[in-house]
Amino acid sequence: GAVVSQHPSRVICKSGTSVKIECRSLDFQATTMFWYRQFPKQSLMLMATSNEGSKATYEQGVEKDKFLINHASLTLSTLTVTSAHPEDSSFYICSARADSRGAKNIQYFGAGTRLSVL
Amino acid sequence: AQSVTQPDIHITVSEGASLELRCNYSYGATPYLFWYVQSPGQGLQLLLKYFSGDTLVQGIKGFEAEFKRSQSSFNLRKPSVHWSDAAEYFCAVAFAGGYNKLIFGAGTRLAVHP
Numbered sequence: 001g002a003v004v005s006q007h008p009s010r011v012i013c014k015s016g017t018s019v020k021i022e023c024r025s026l027d028f029q030a031t032t033m034f035w036y037r038q039f040p041k042q043s044l045m046l047m048a049t050s051n052e053g054s055k056a057t058y059e060q061g062v063e064k065d066k067f068l069i070n071h072a073s074l075t076l077s078t079l080t081v082t083s084a085h086p087e088d089s090s091f092y093i094c095s096a097r098a099d100s101r102g103a104k105n106i107q108y109f110g111a112g113t114r115l116s117v118l
Numbered sequence: 119a120q121s122v123t124q125p126d127i128h129i130t131v132s133e134g135a136s137l138e139l140r141c142n143y144s145y146g147a148t149p150y151l152f153w154y155v156q157s158p159g160q161g162l163q164l165l166l167k168y169f170s171g172d173t174l175v176q177g178i179k180g181f182e183a184e185f186k187r188s189q190s191s192f193n194l195r196k197p198s199v200h201w202s203d204a205a206e207y208f209c210a211v212a213f214a215g216g217y218n219k220l221i222f223g224a225g226t227r228l229a230v231h232p
Contacts, residue, residue: 034219041227043208043222043223044208044220046219046220046221049219091159093161093162095162095220105150105167105218107220109154109162109163110161112160112161114159
């Protein structure tokens with residue numbers, strides 16, 4: 001159980017285009033999901049907290065107009081990188097926190113999306 | 119400020135040897151504590167967690183970790199390392215309040231020699 005699916009696993013796009021990444025909790029409901037960014041050989045940096053039915057909460061320094069987050073259902077959150085530029089190239093990872101009482105403090109992670117902007 | 123420190127960036131051990139990965143945190147109260155493992159190009163897999171109770175916790179793949187309040191530490195151990203354990207290991211803490219956001223350490227890359 002507790003599977004999080006992230007799609008696509010890899011995307012290459014041209015500079016100036018927008019890219020959407022999906023994060024789905026397959027076998028549990030997740031009111032709260034998180035989006036992280038990971039640079040090569042570095043740790044994960046939280047970008048934003050996504051809450052179903054409300055606006056996402058962004059971490060300091062993260063441009064909310066650049067990284068659009070939508071959490072329209074209890075099993076799906078999307079991250080759209082708008083007008084992508086080469087500096088947006090990175091590994092993006094989502095996680096979902098199960099709503100069930102026993103697992104409420106555990107985040108389950110997707111496999112990540114490697115974005116390359118040419 | 120709240121922080122997580124993994125002092126060892128890179129560790130190399132021989133297969134069959136014991137392993138200990140260090141993790142220290144800075145916070146005024148006891149946080150929720152986690153160890154995750156990441157294989158190259160992959161997401162994170164939860165190895166084990168500590169919320170309360172017994173300070174020695176058992177996880178998957180033969181790993182265990184011990185919470186020591188006096189040292190603000192949560193070190194990960196394995197008595198006998200397998201070649202398949204080579205990966206990046208992240209210690210993470212979640213502090214009370216908000217949405218229990220995770221703060222990650224910098225990670226320790228484990229290499230295993232045959």
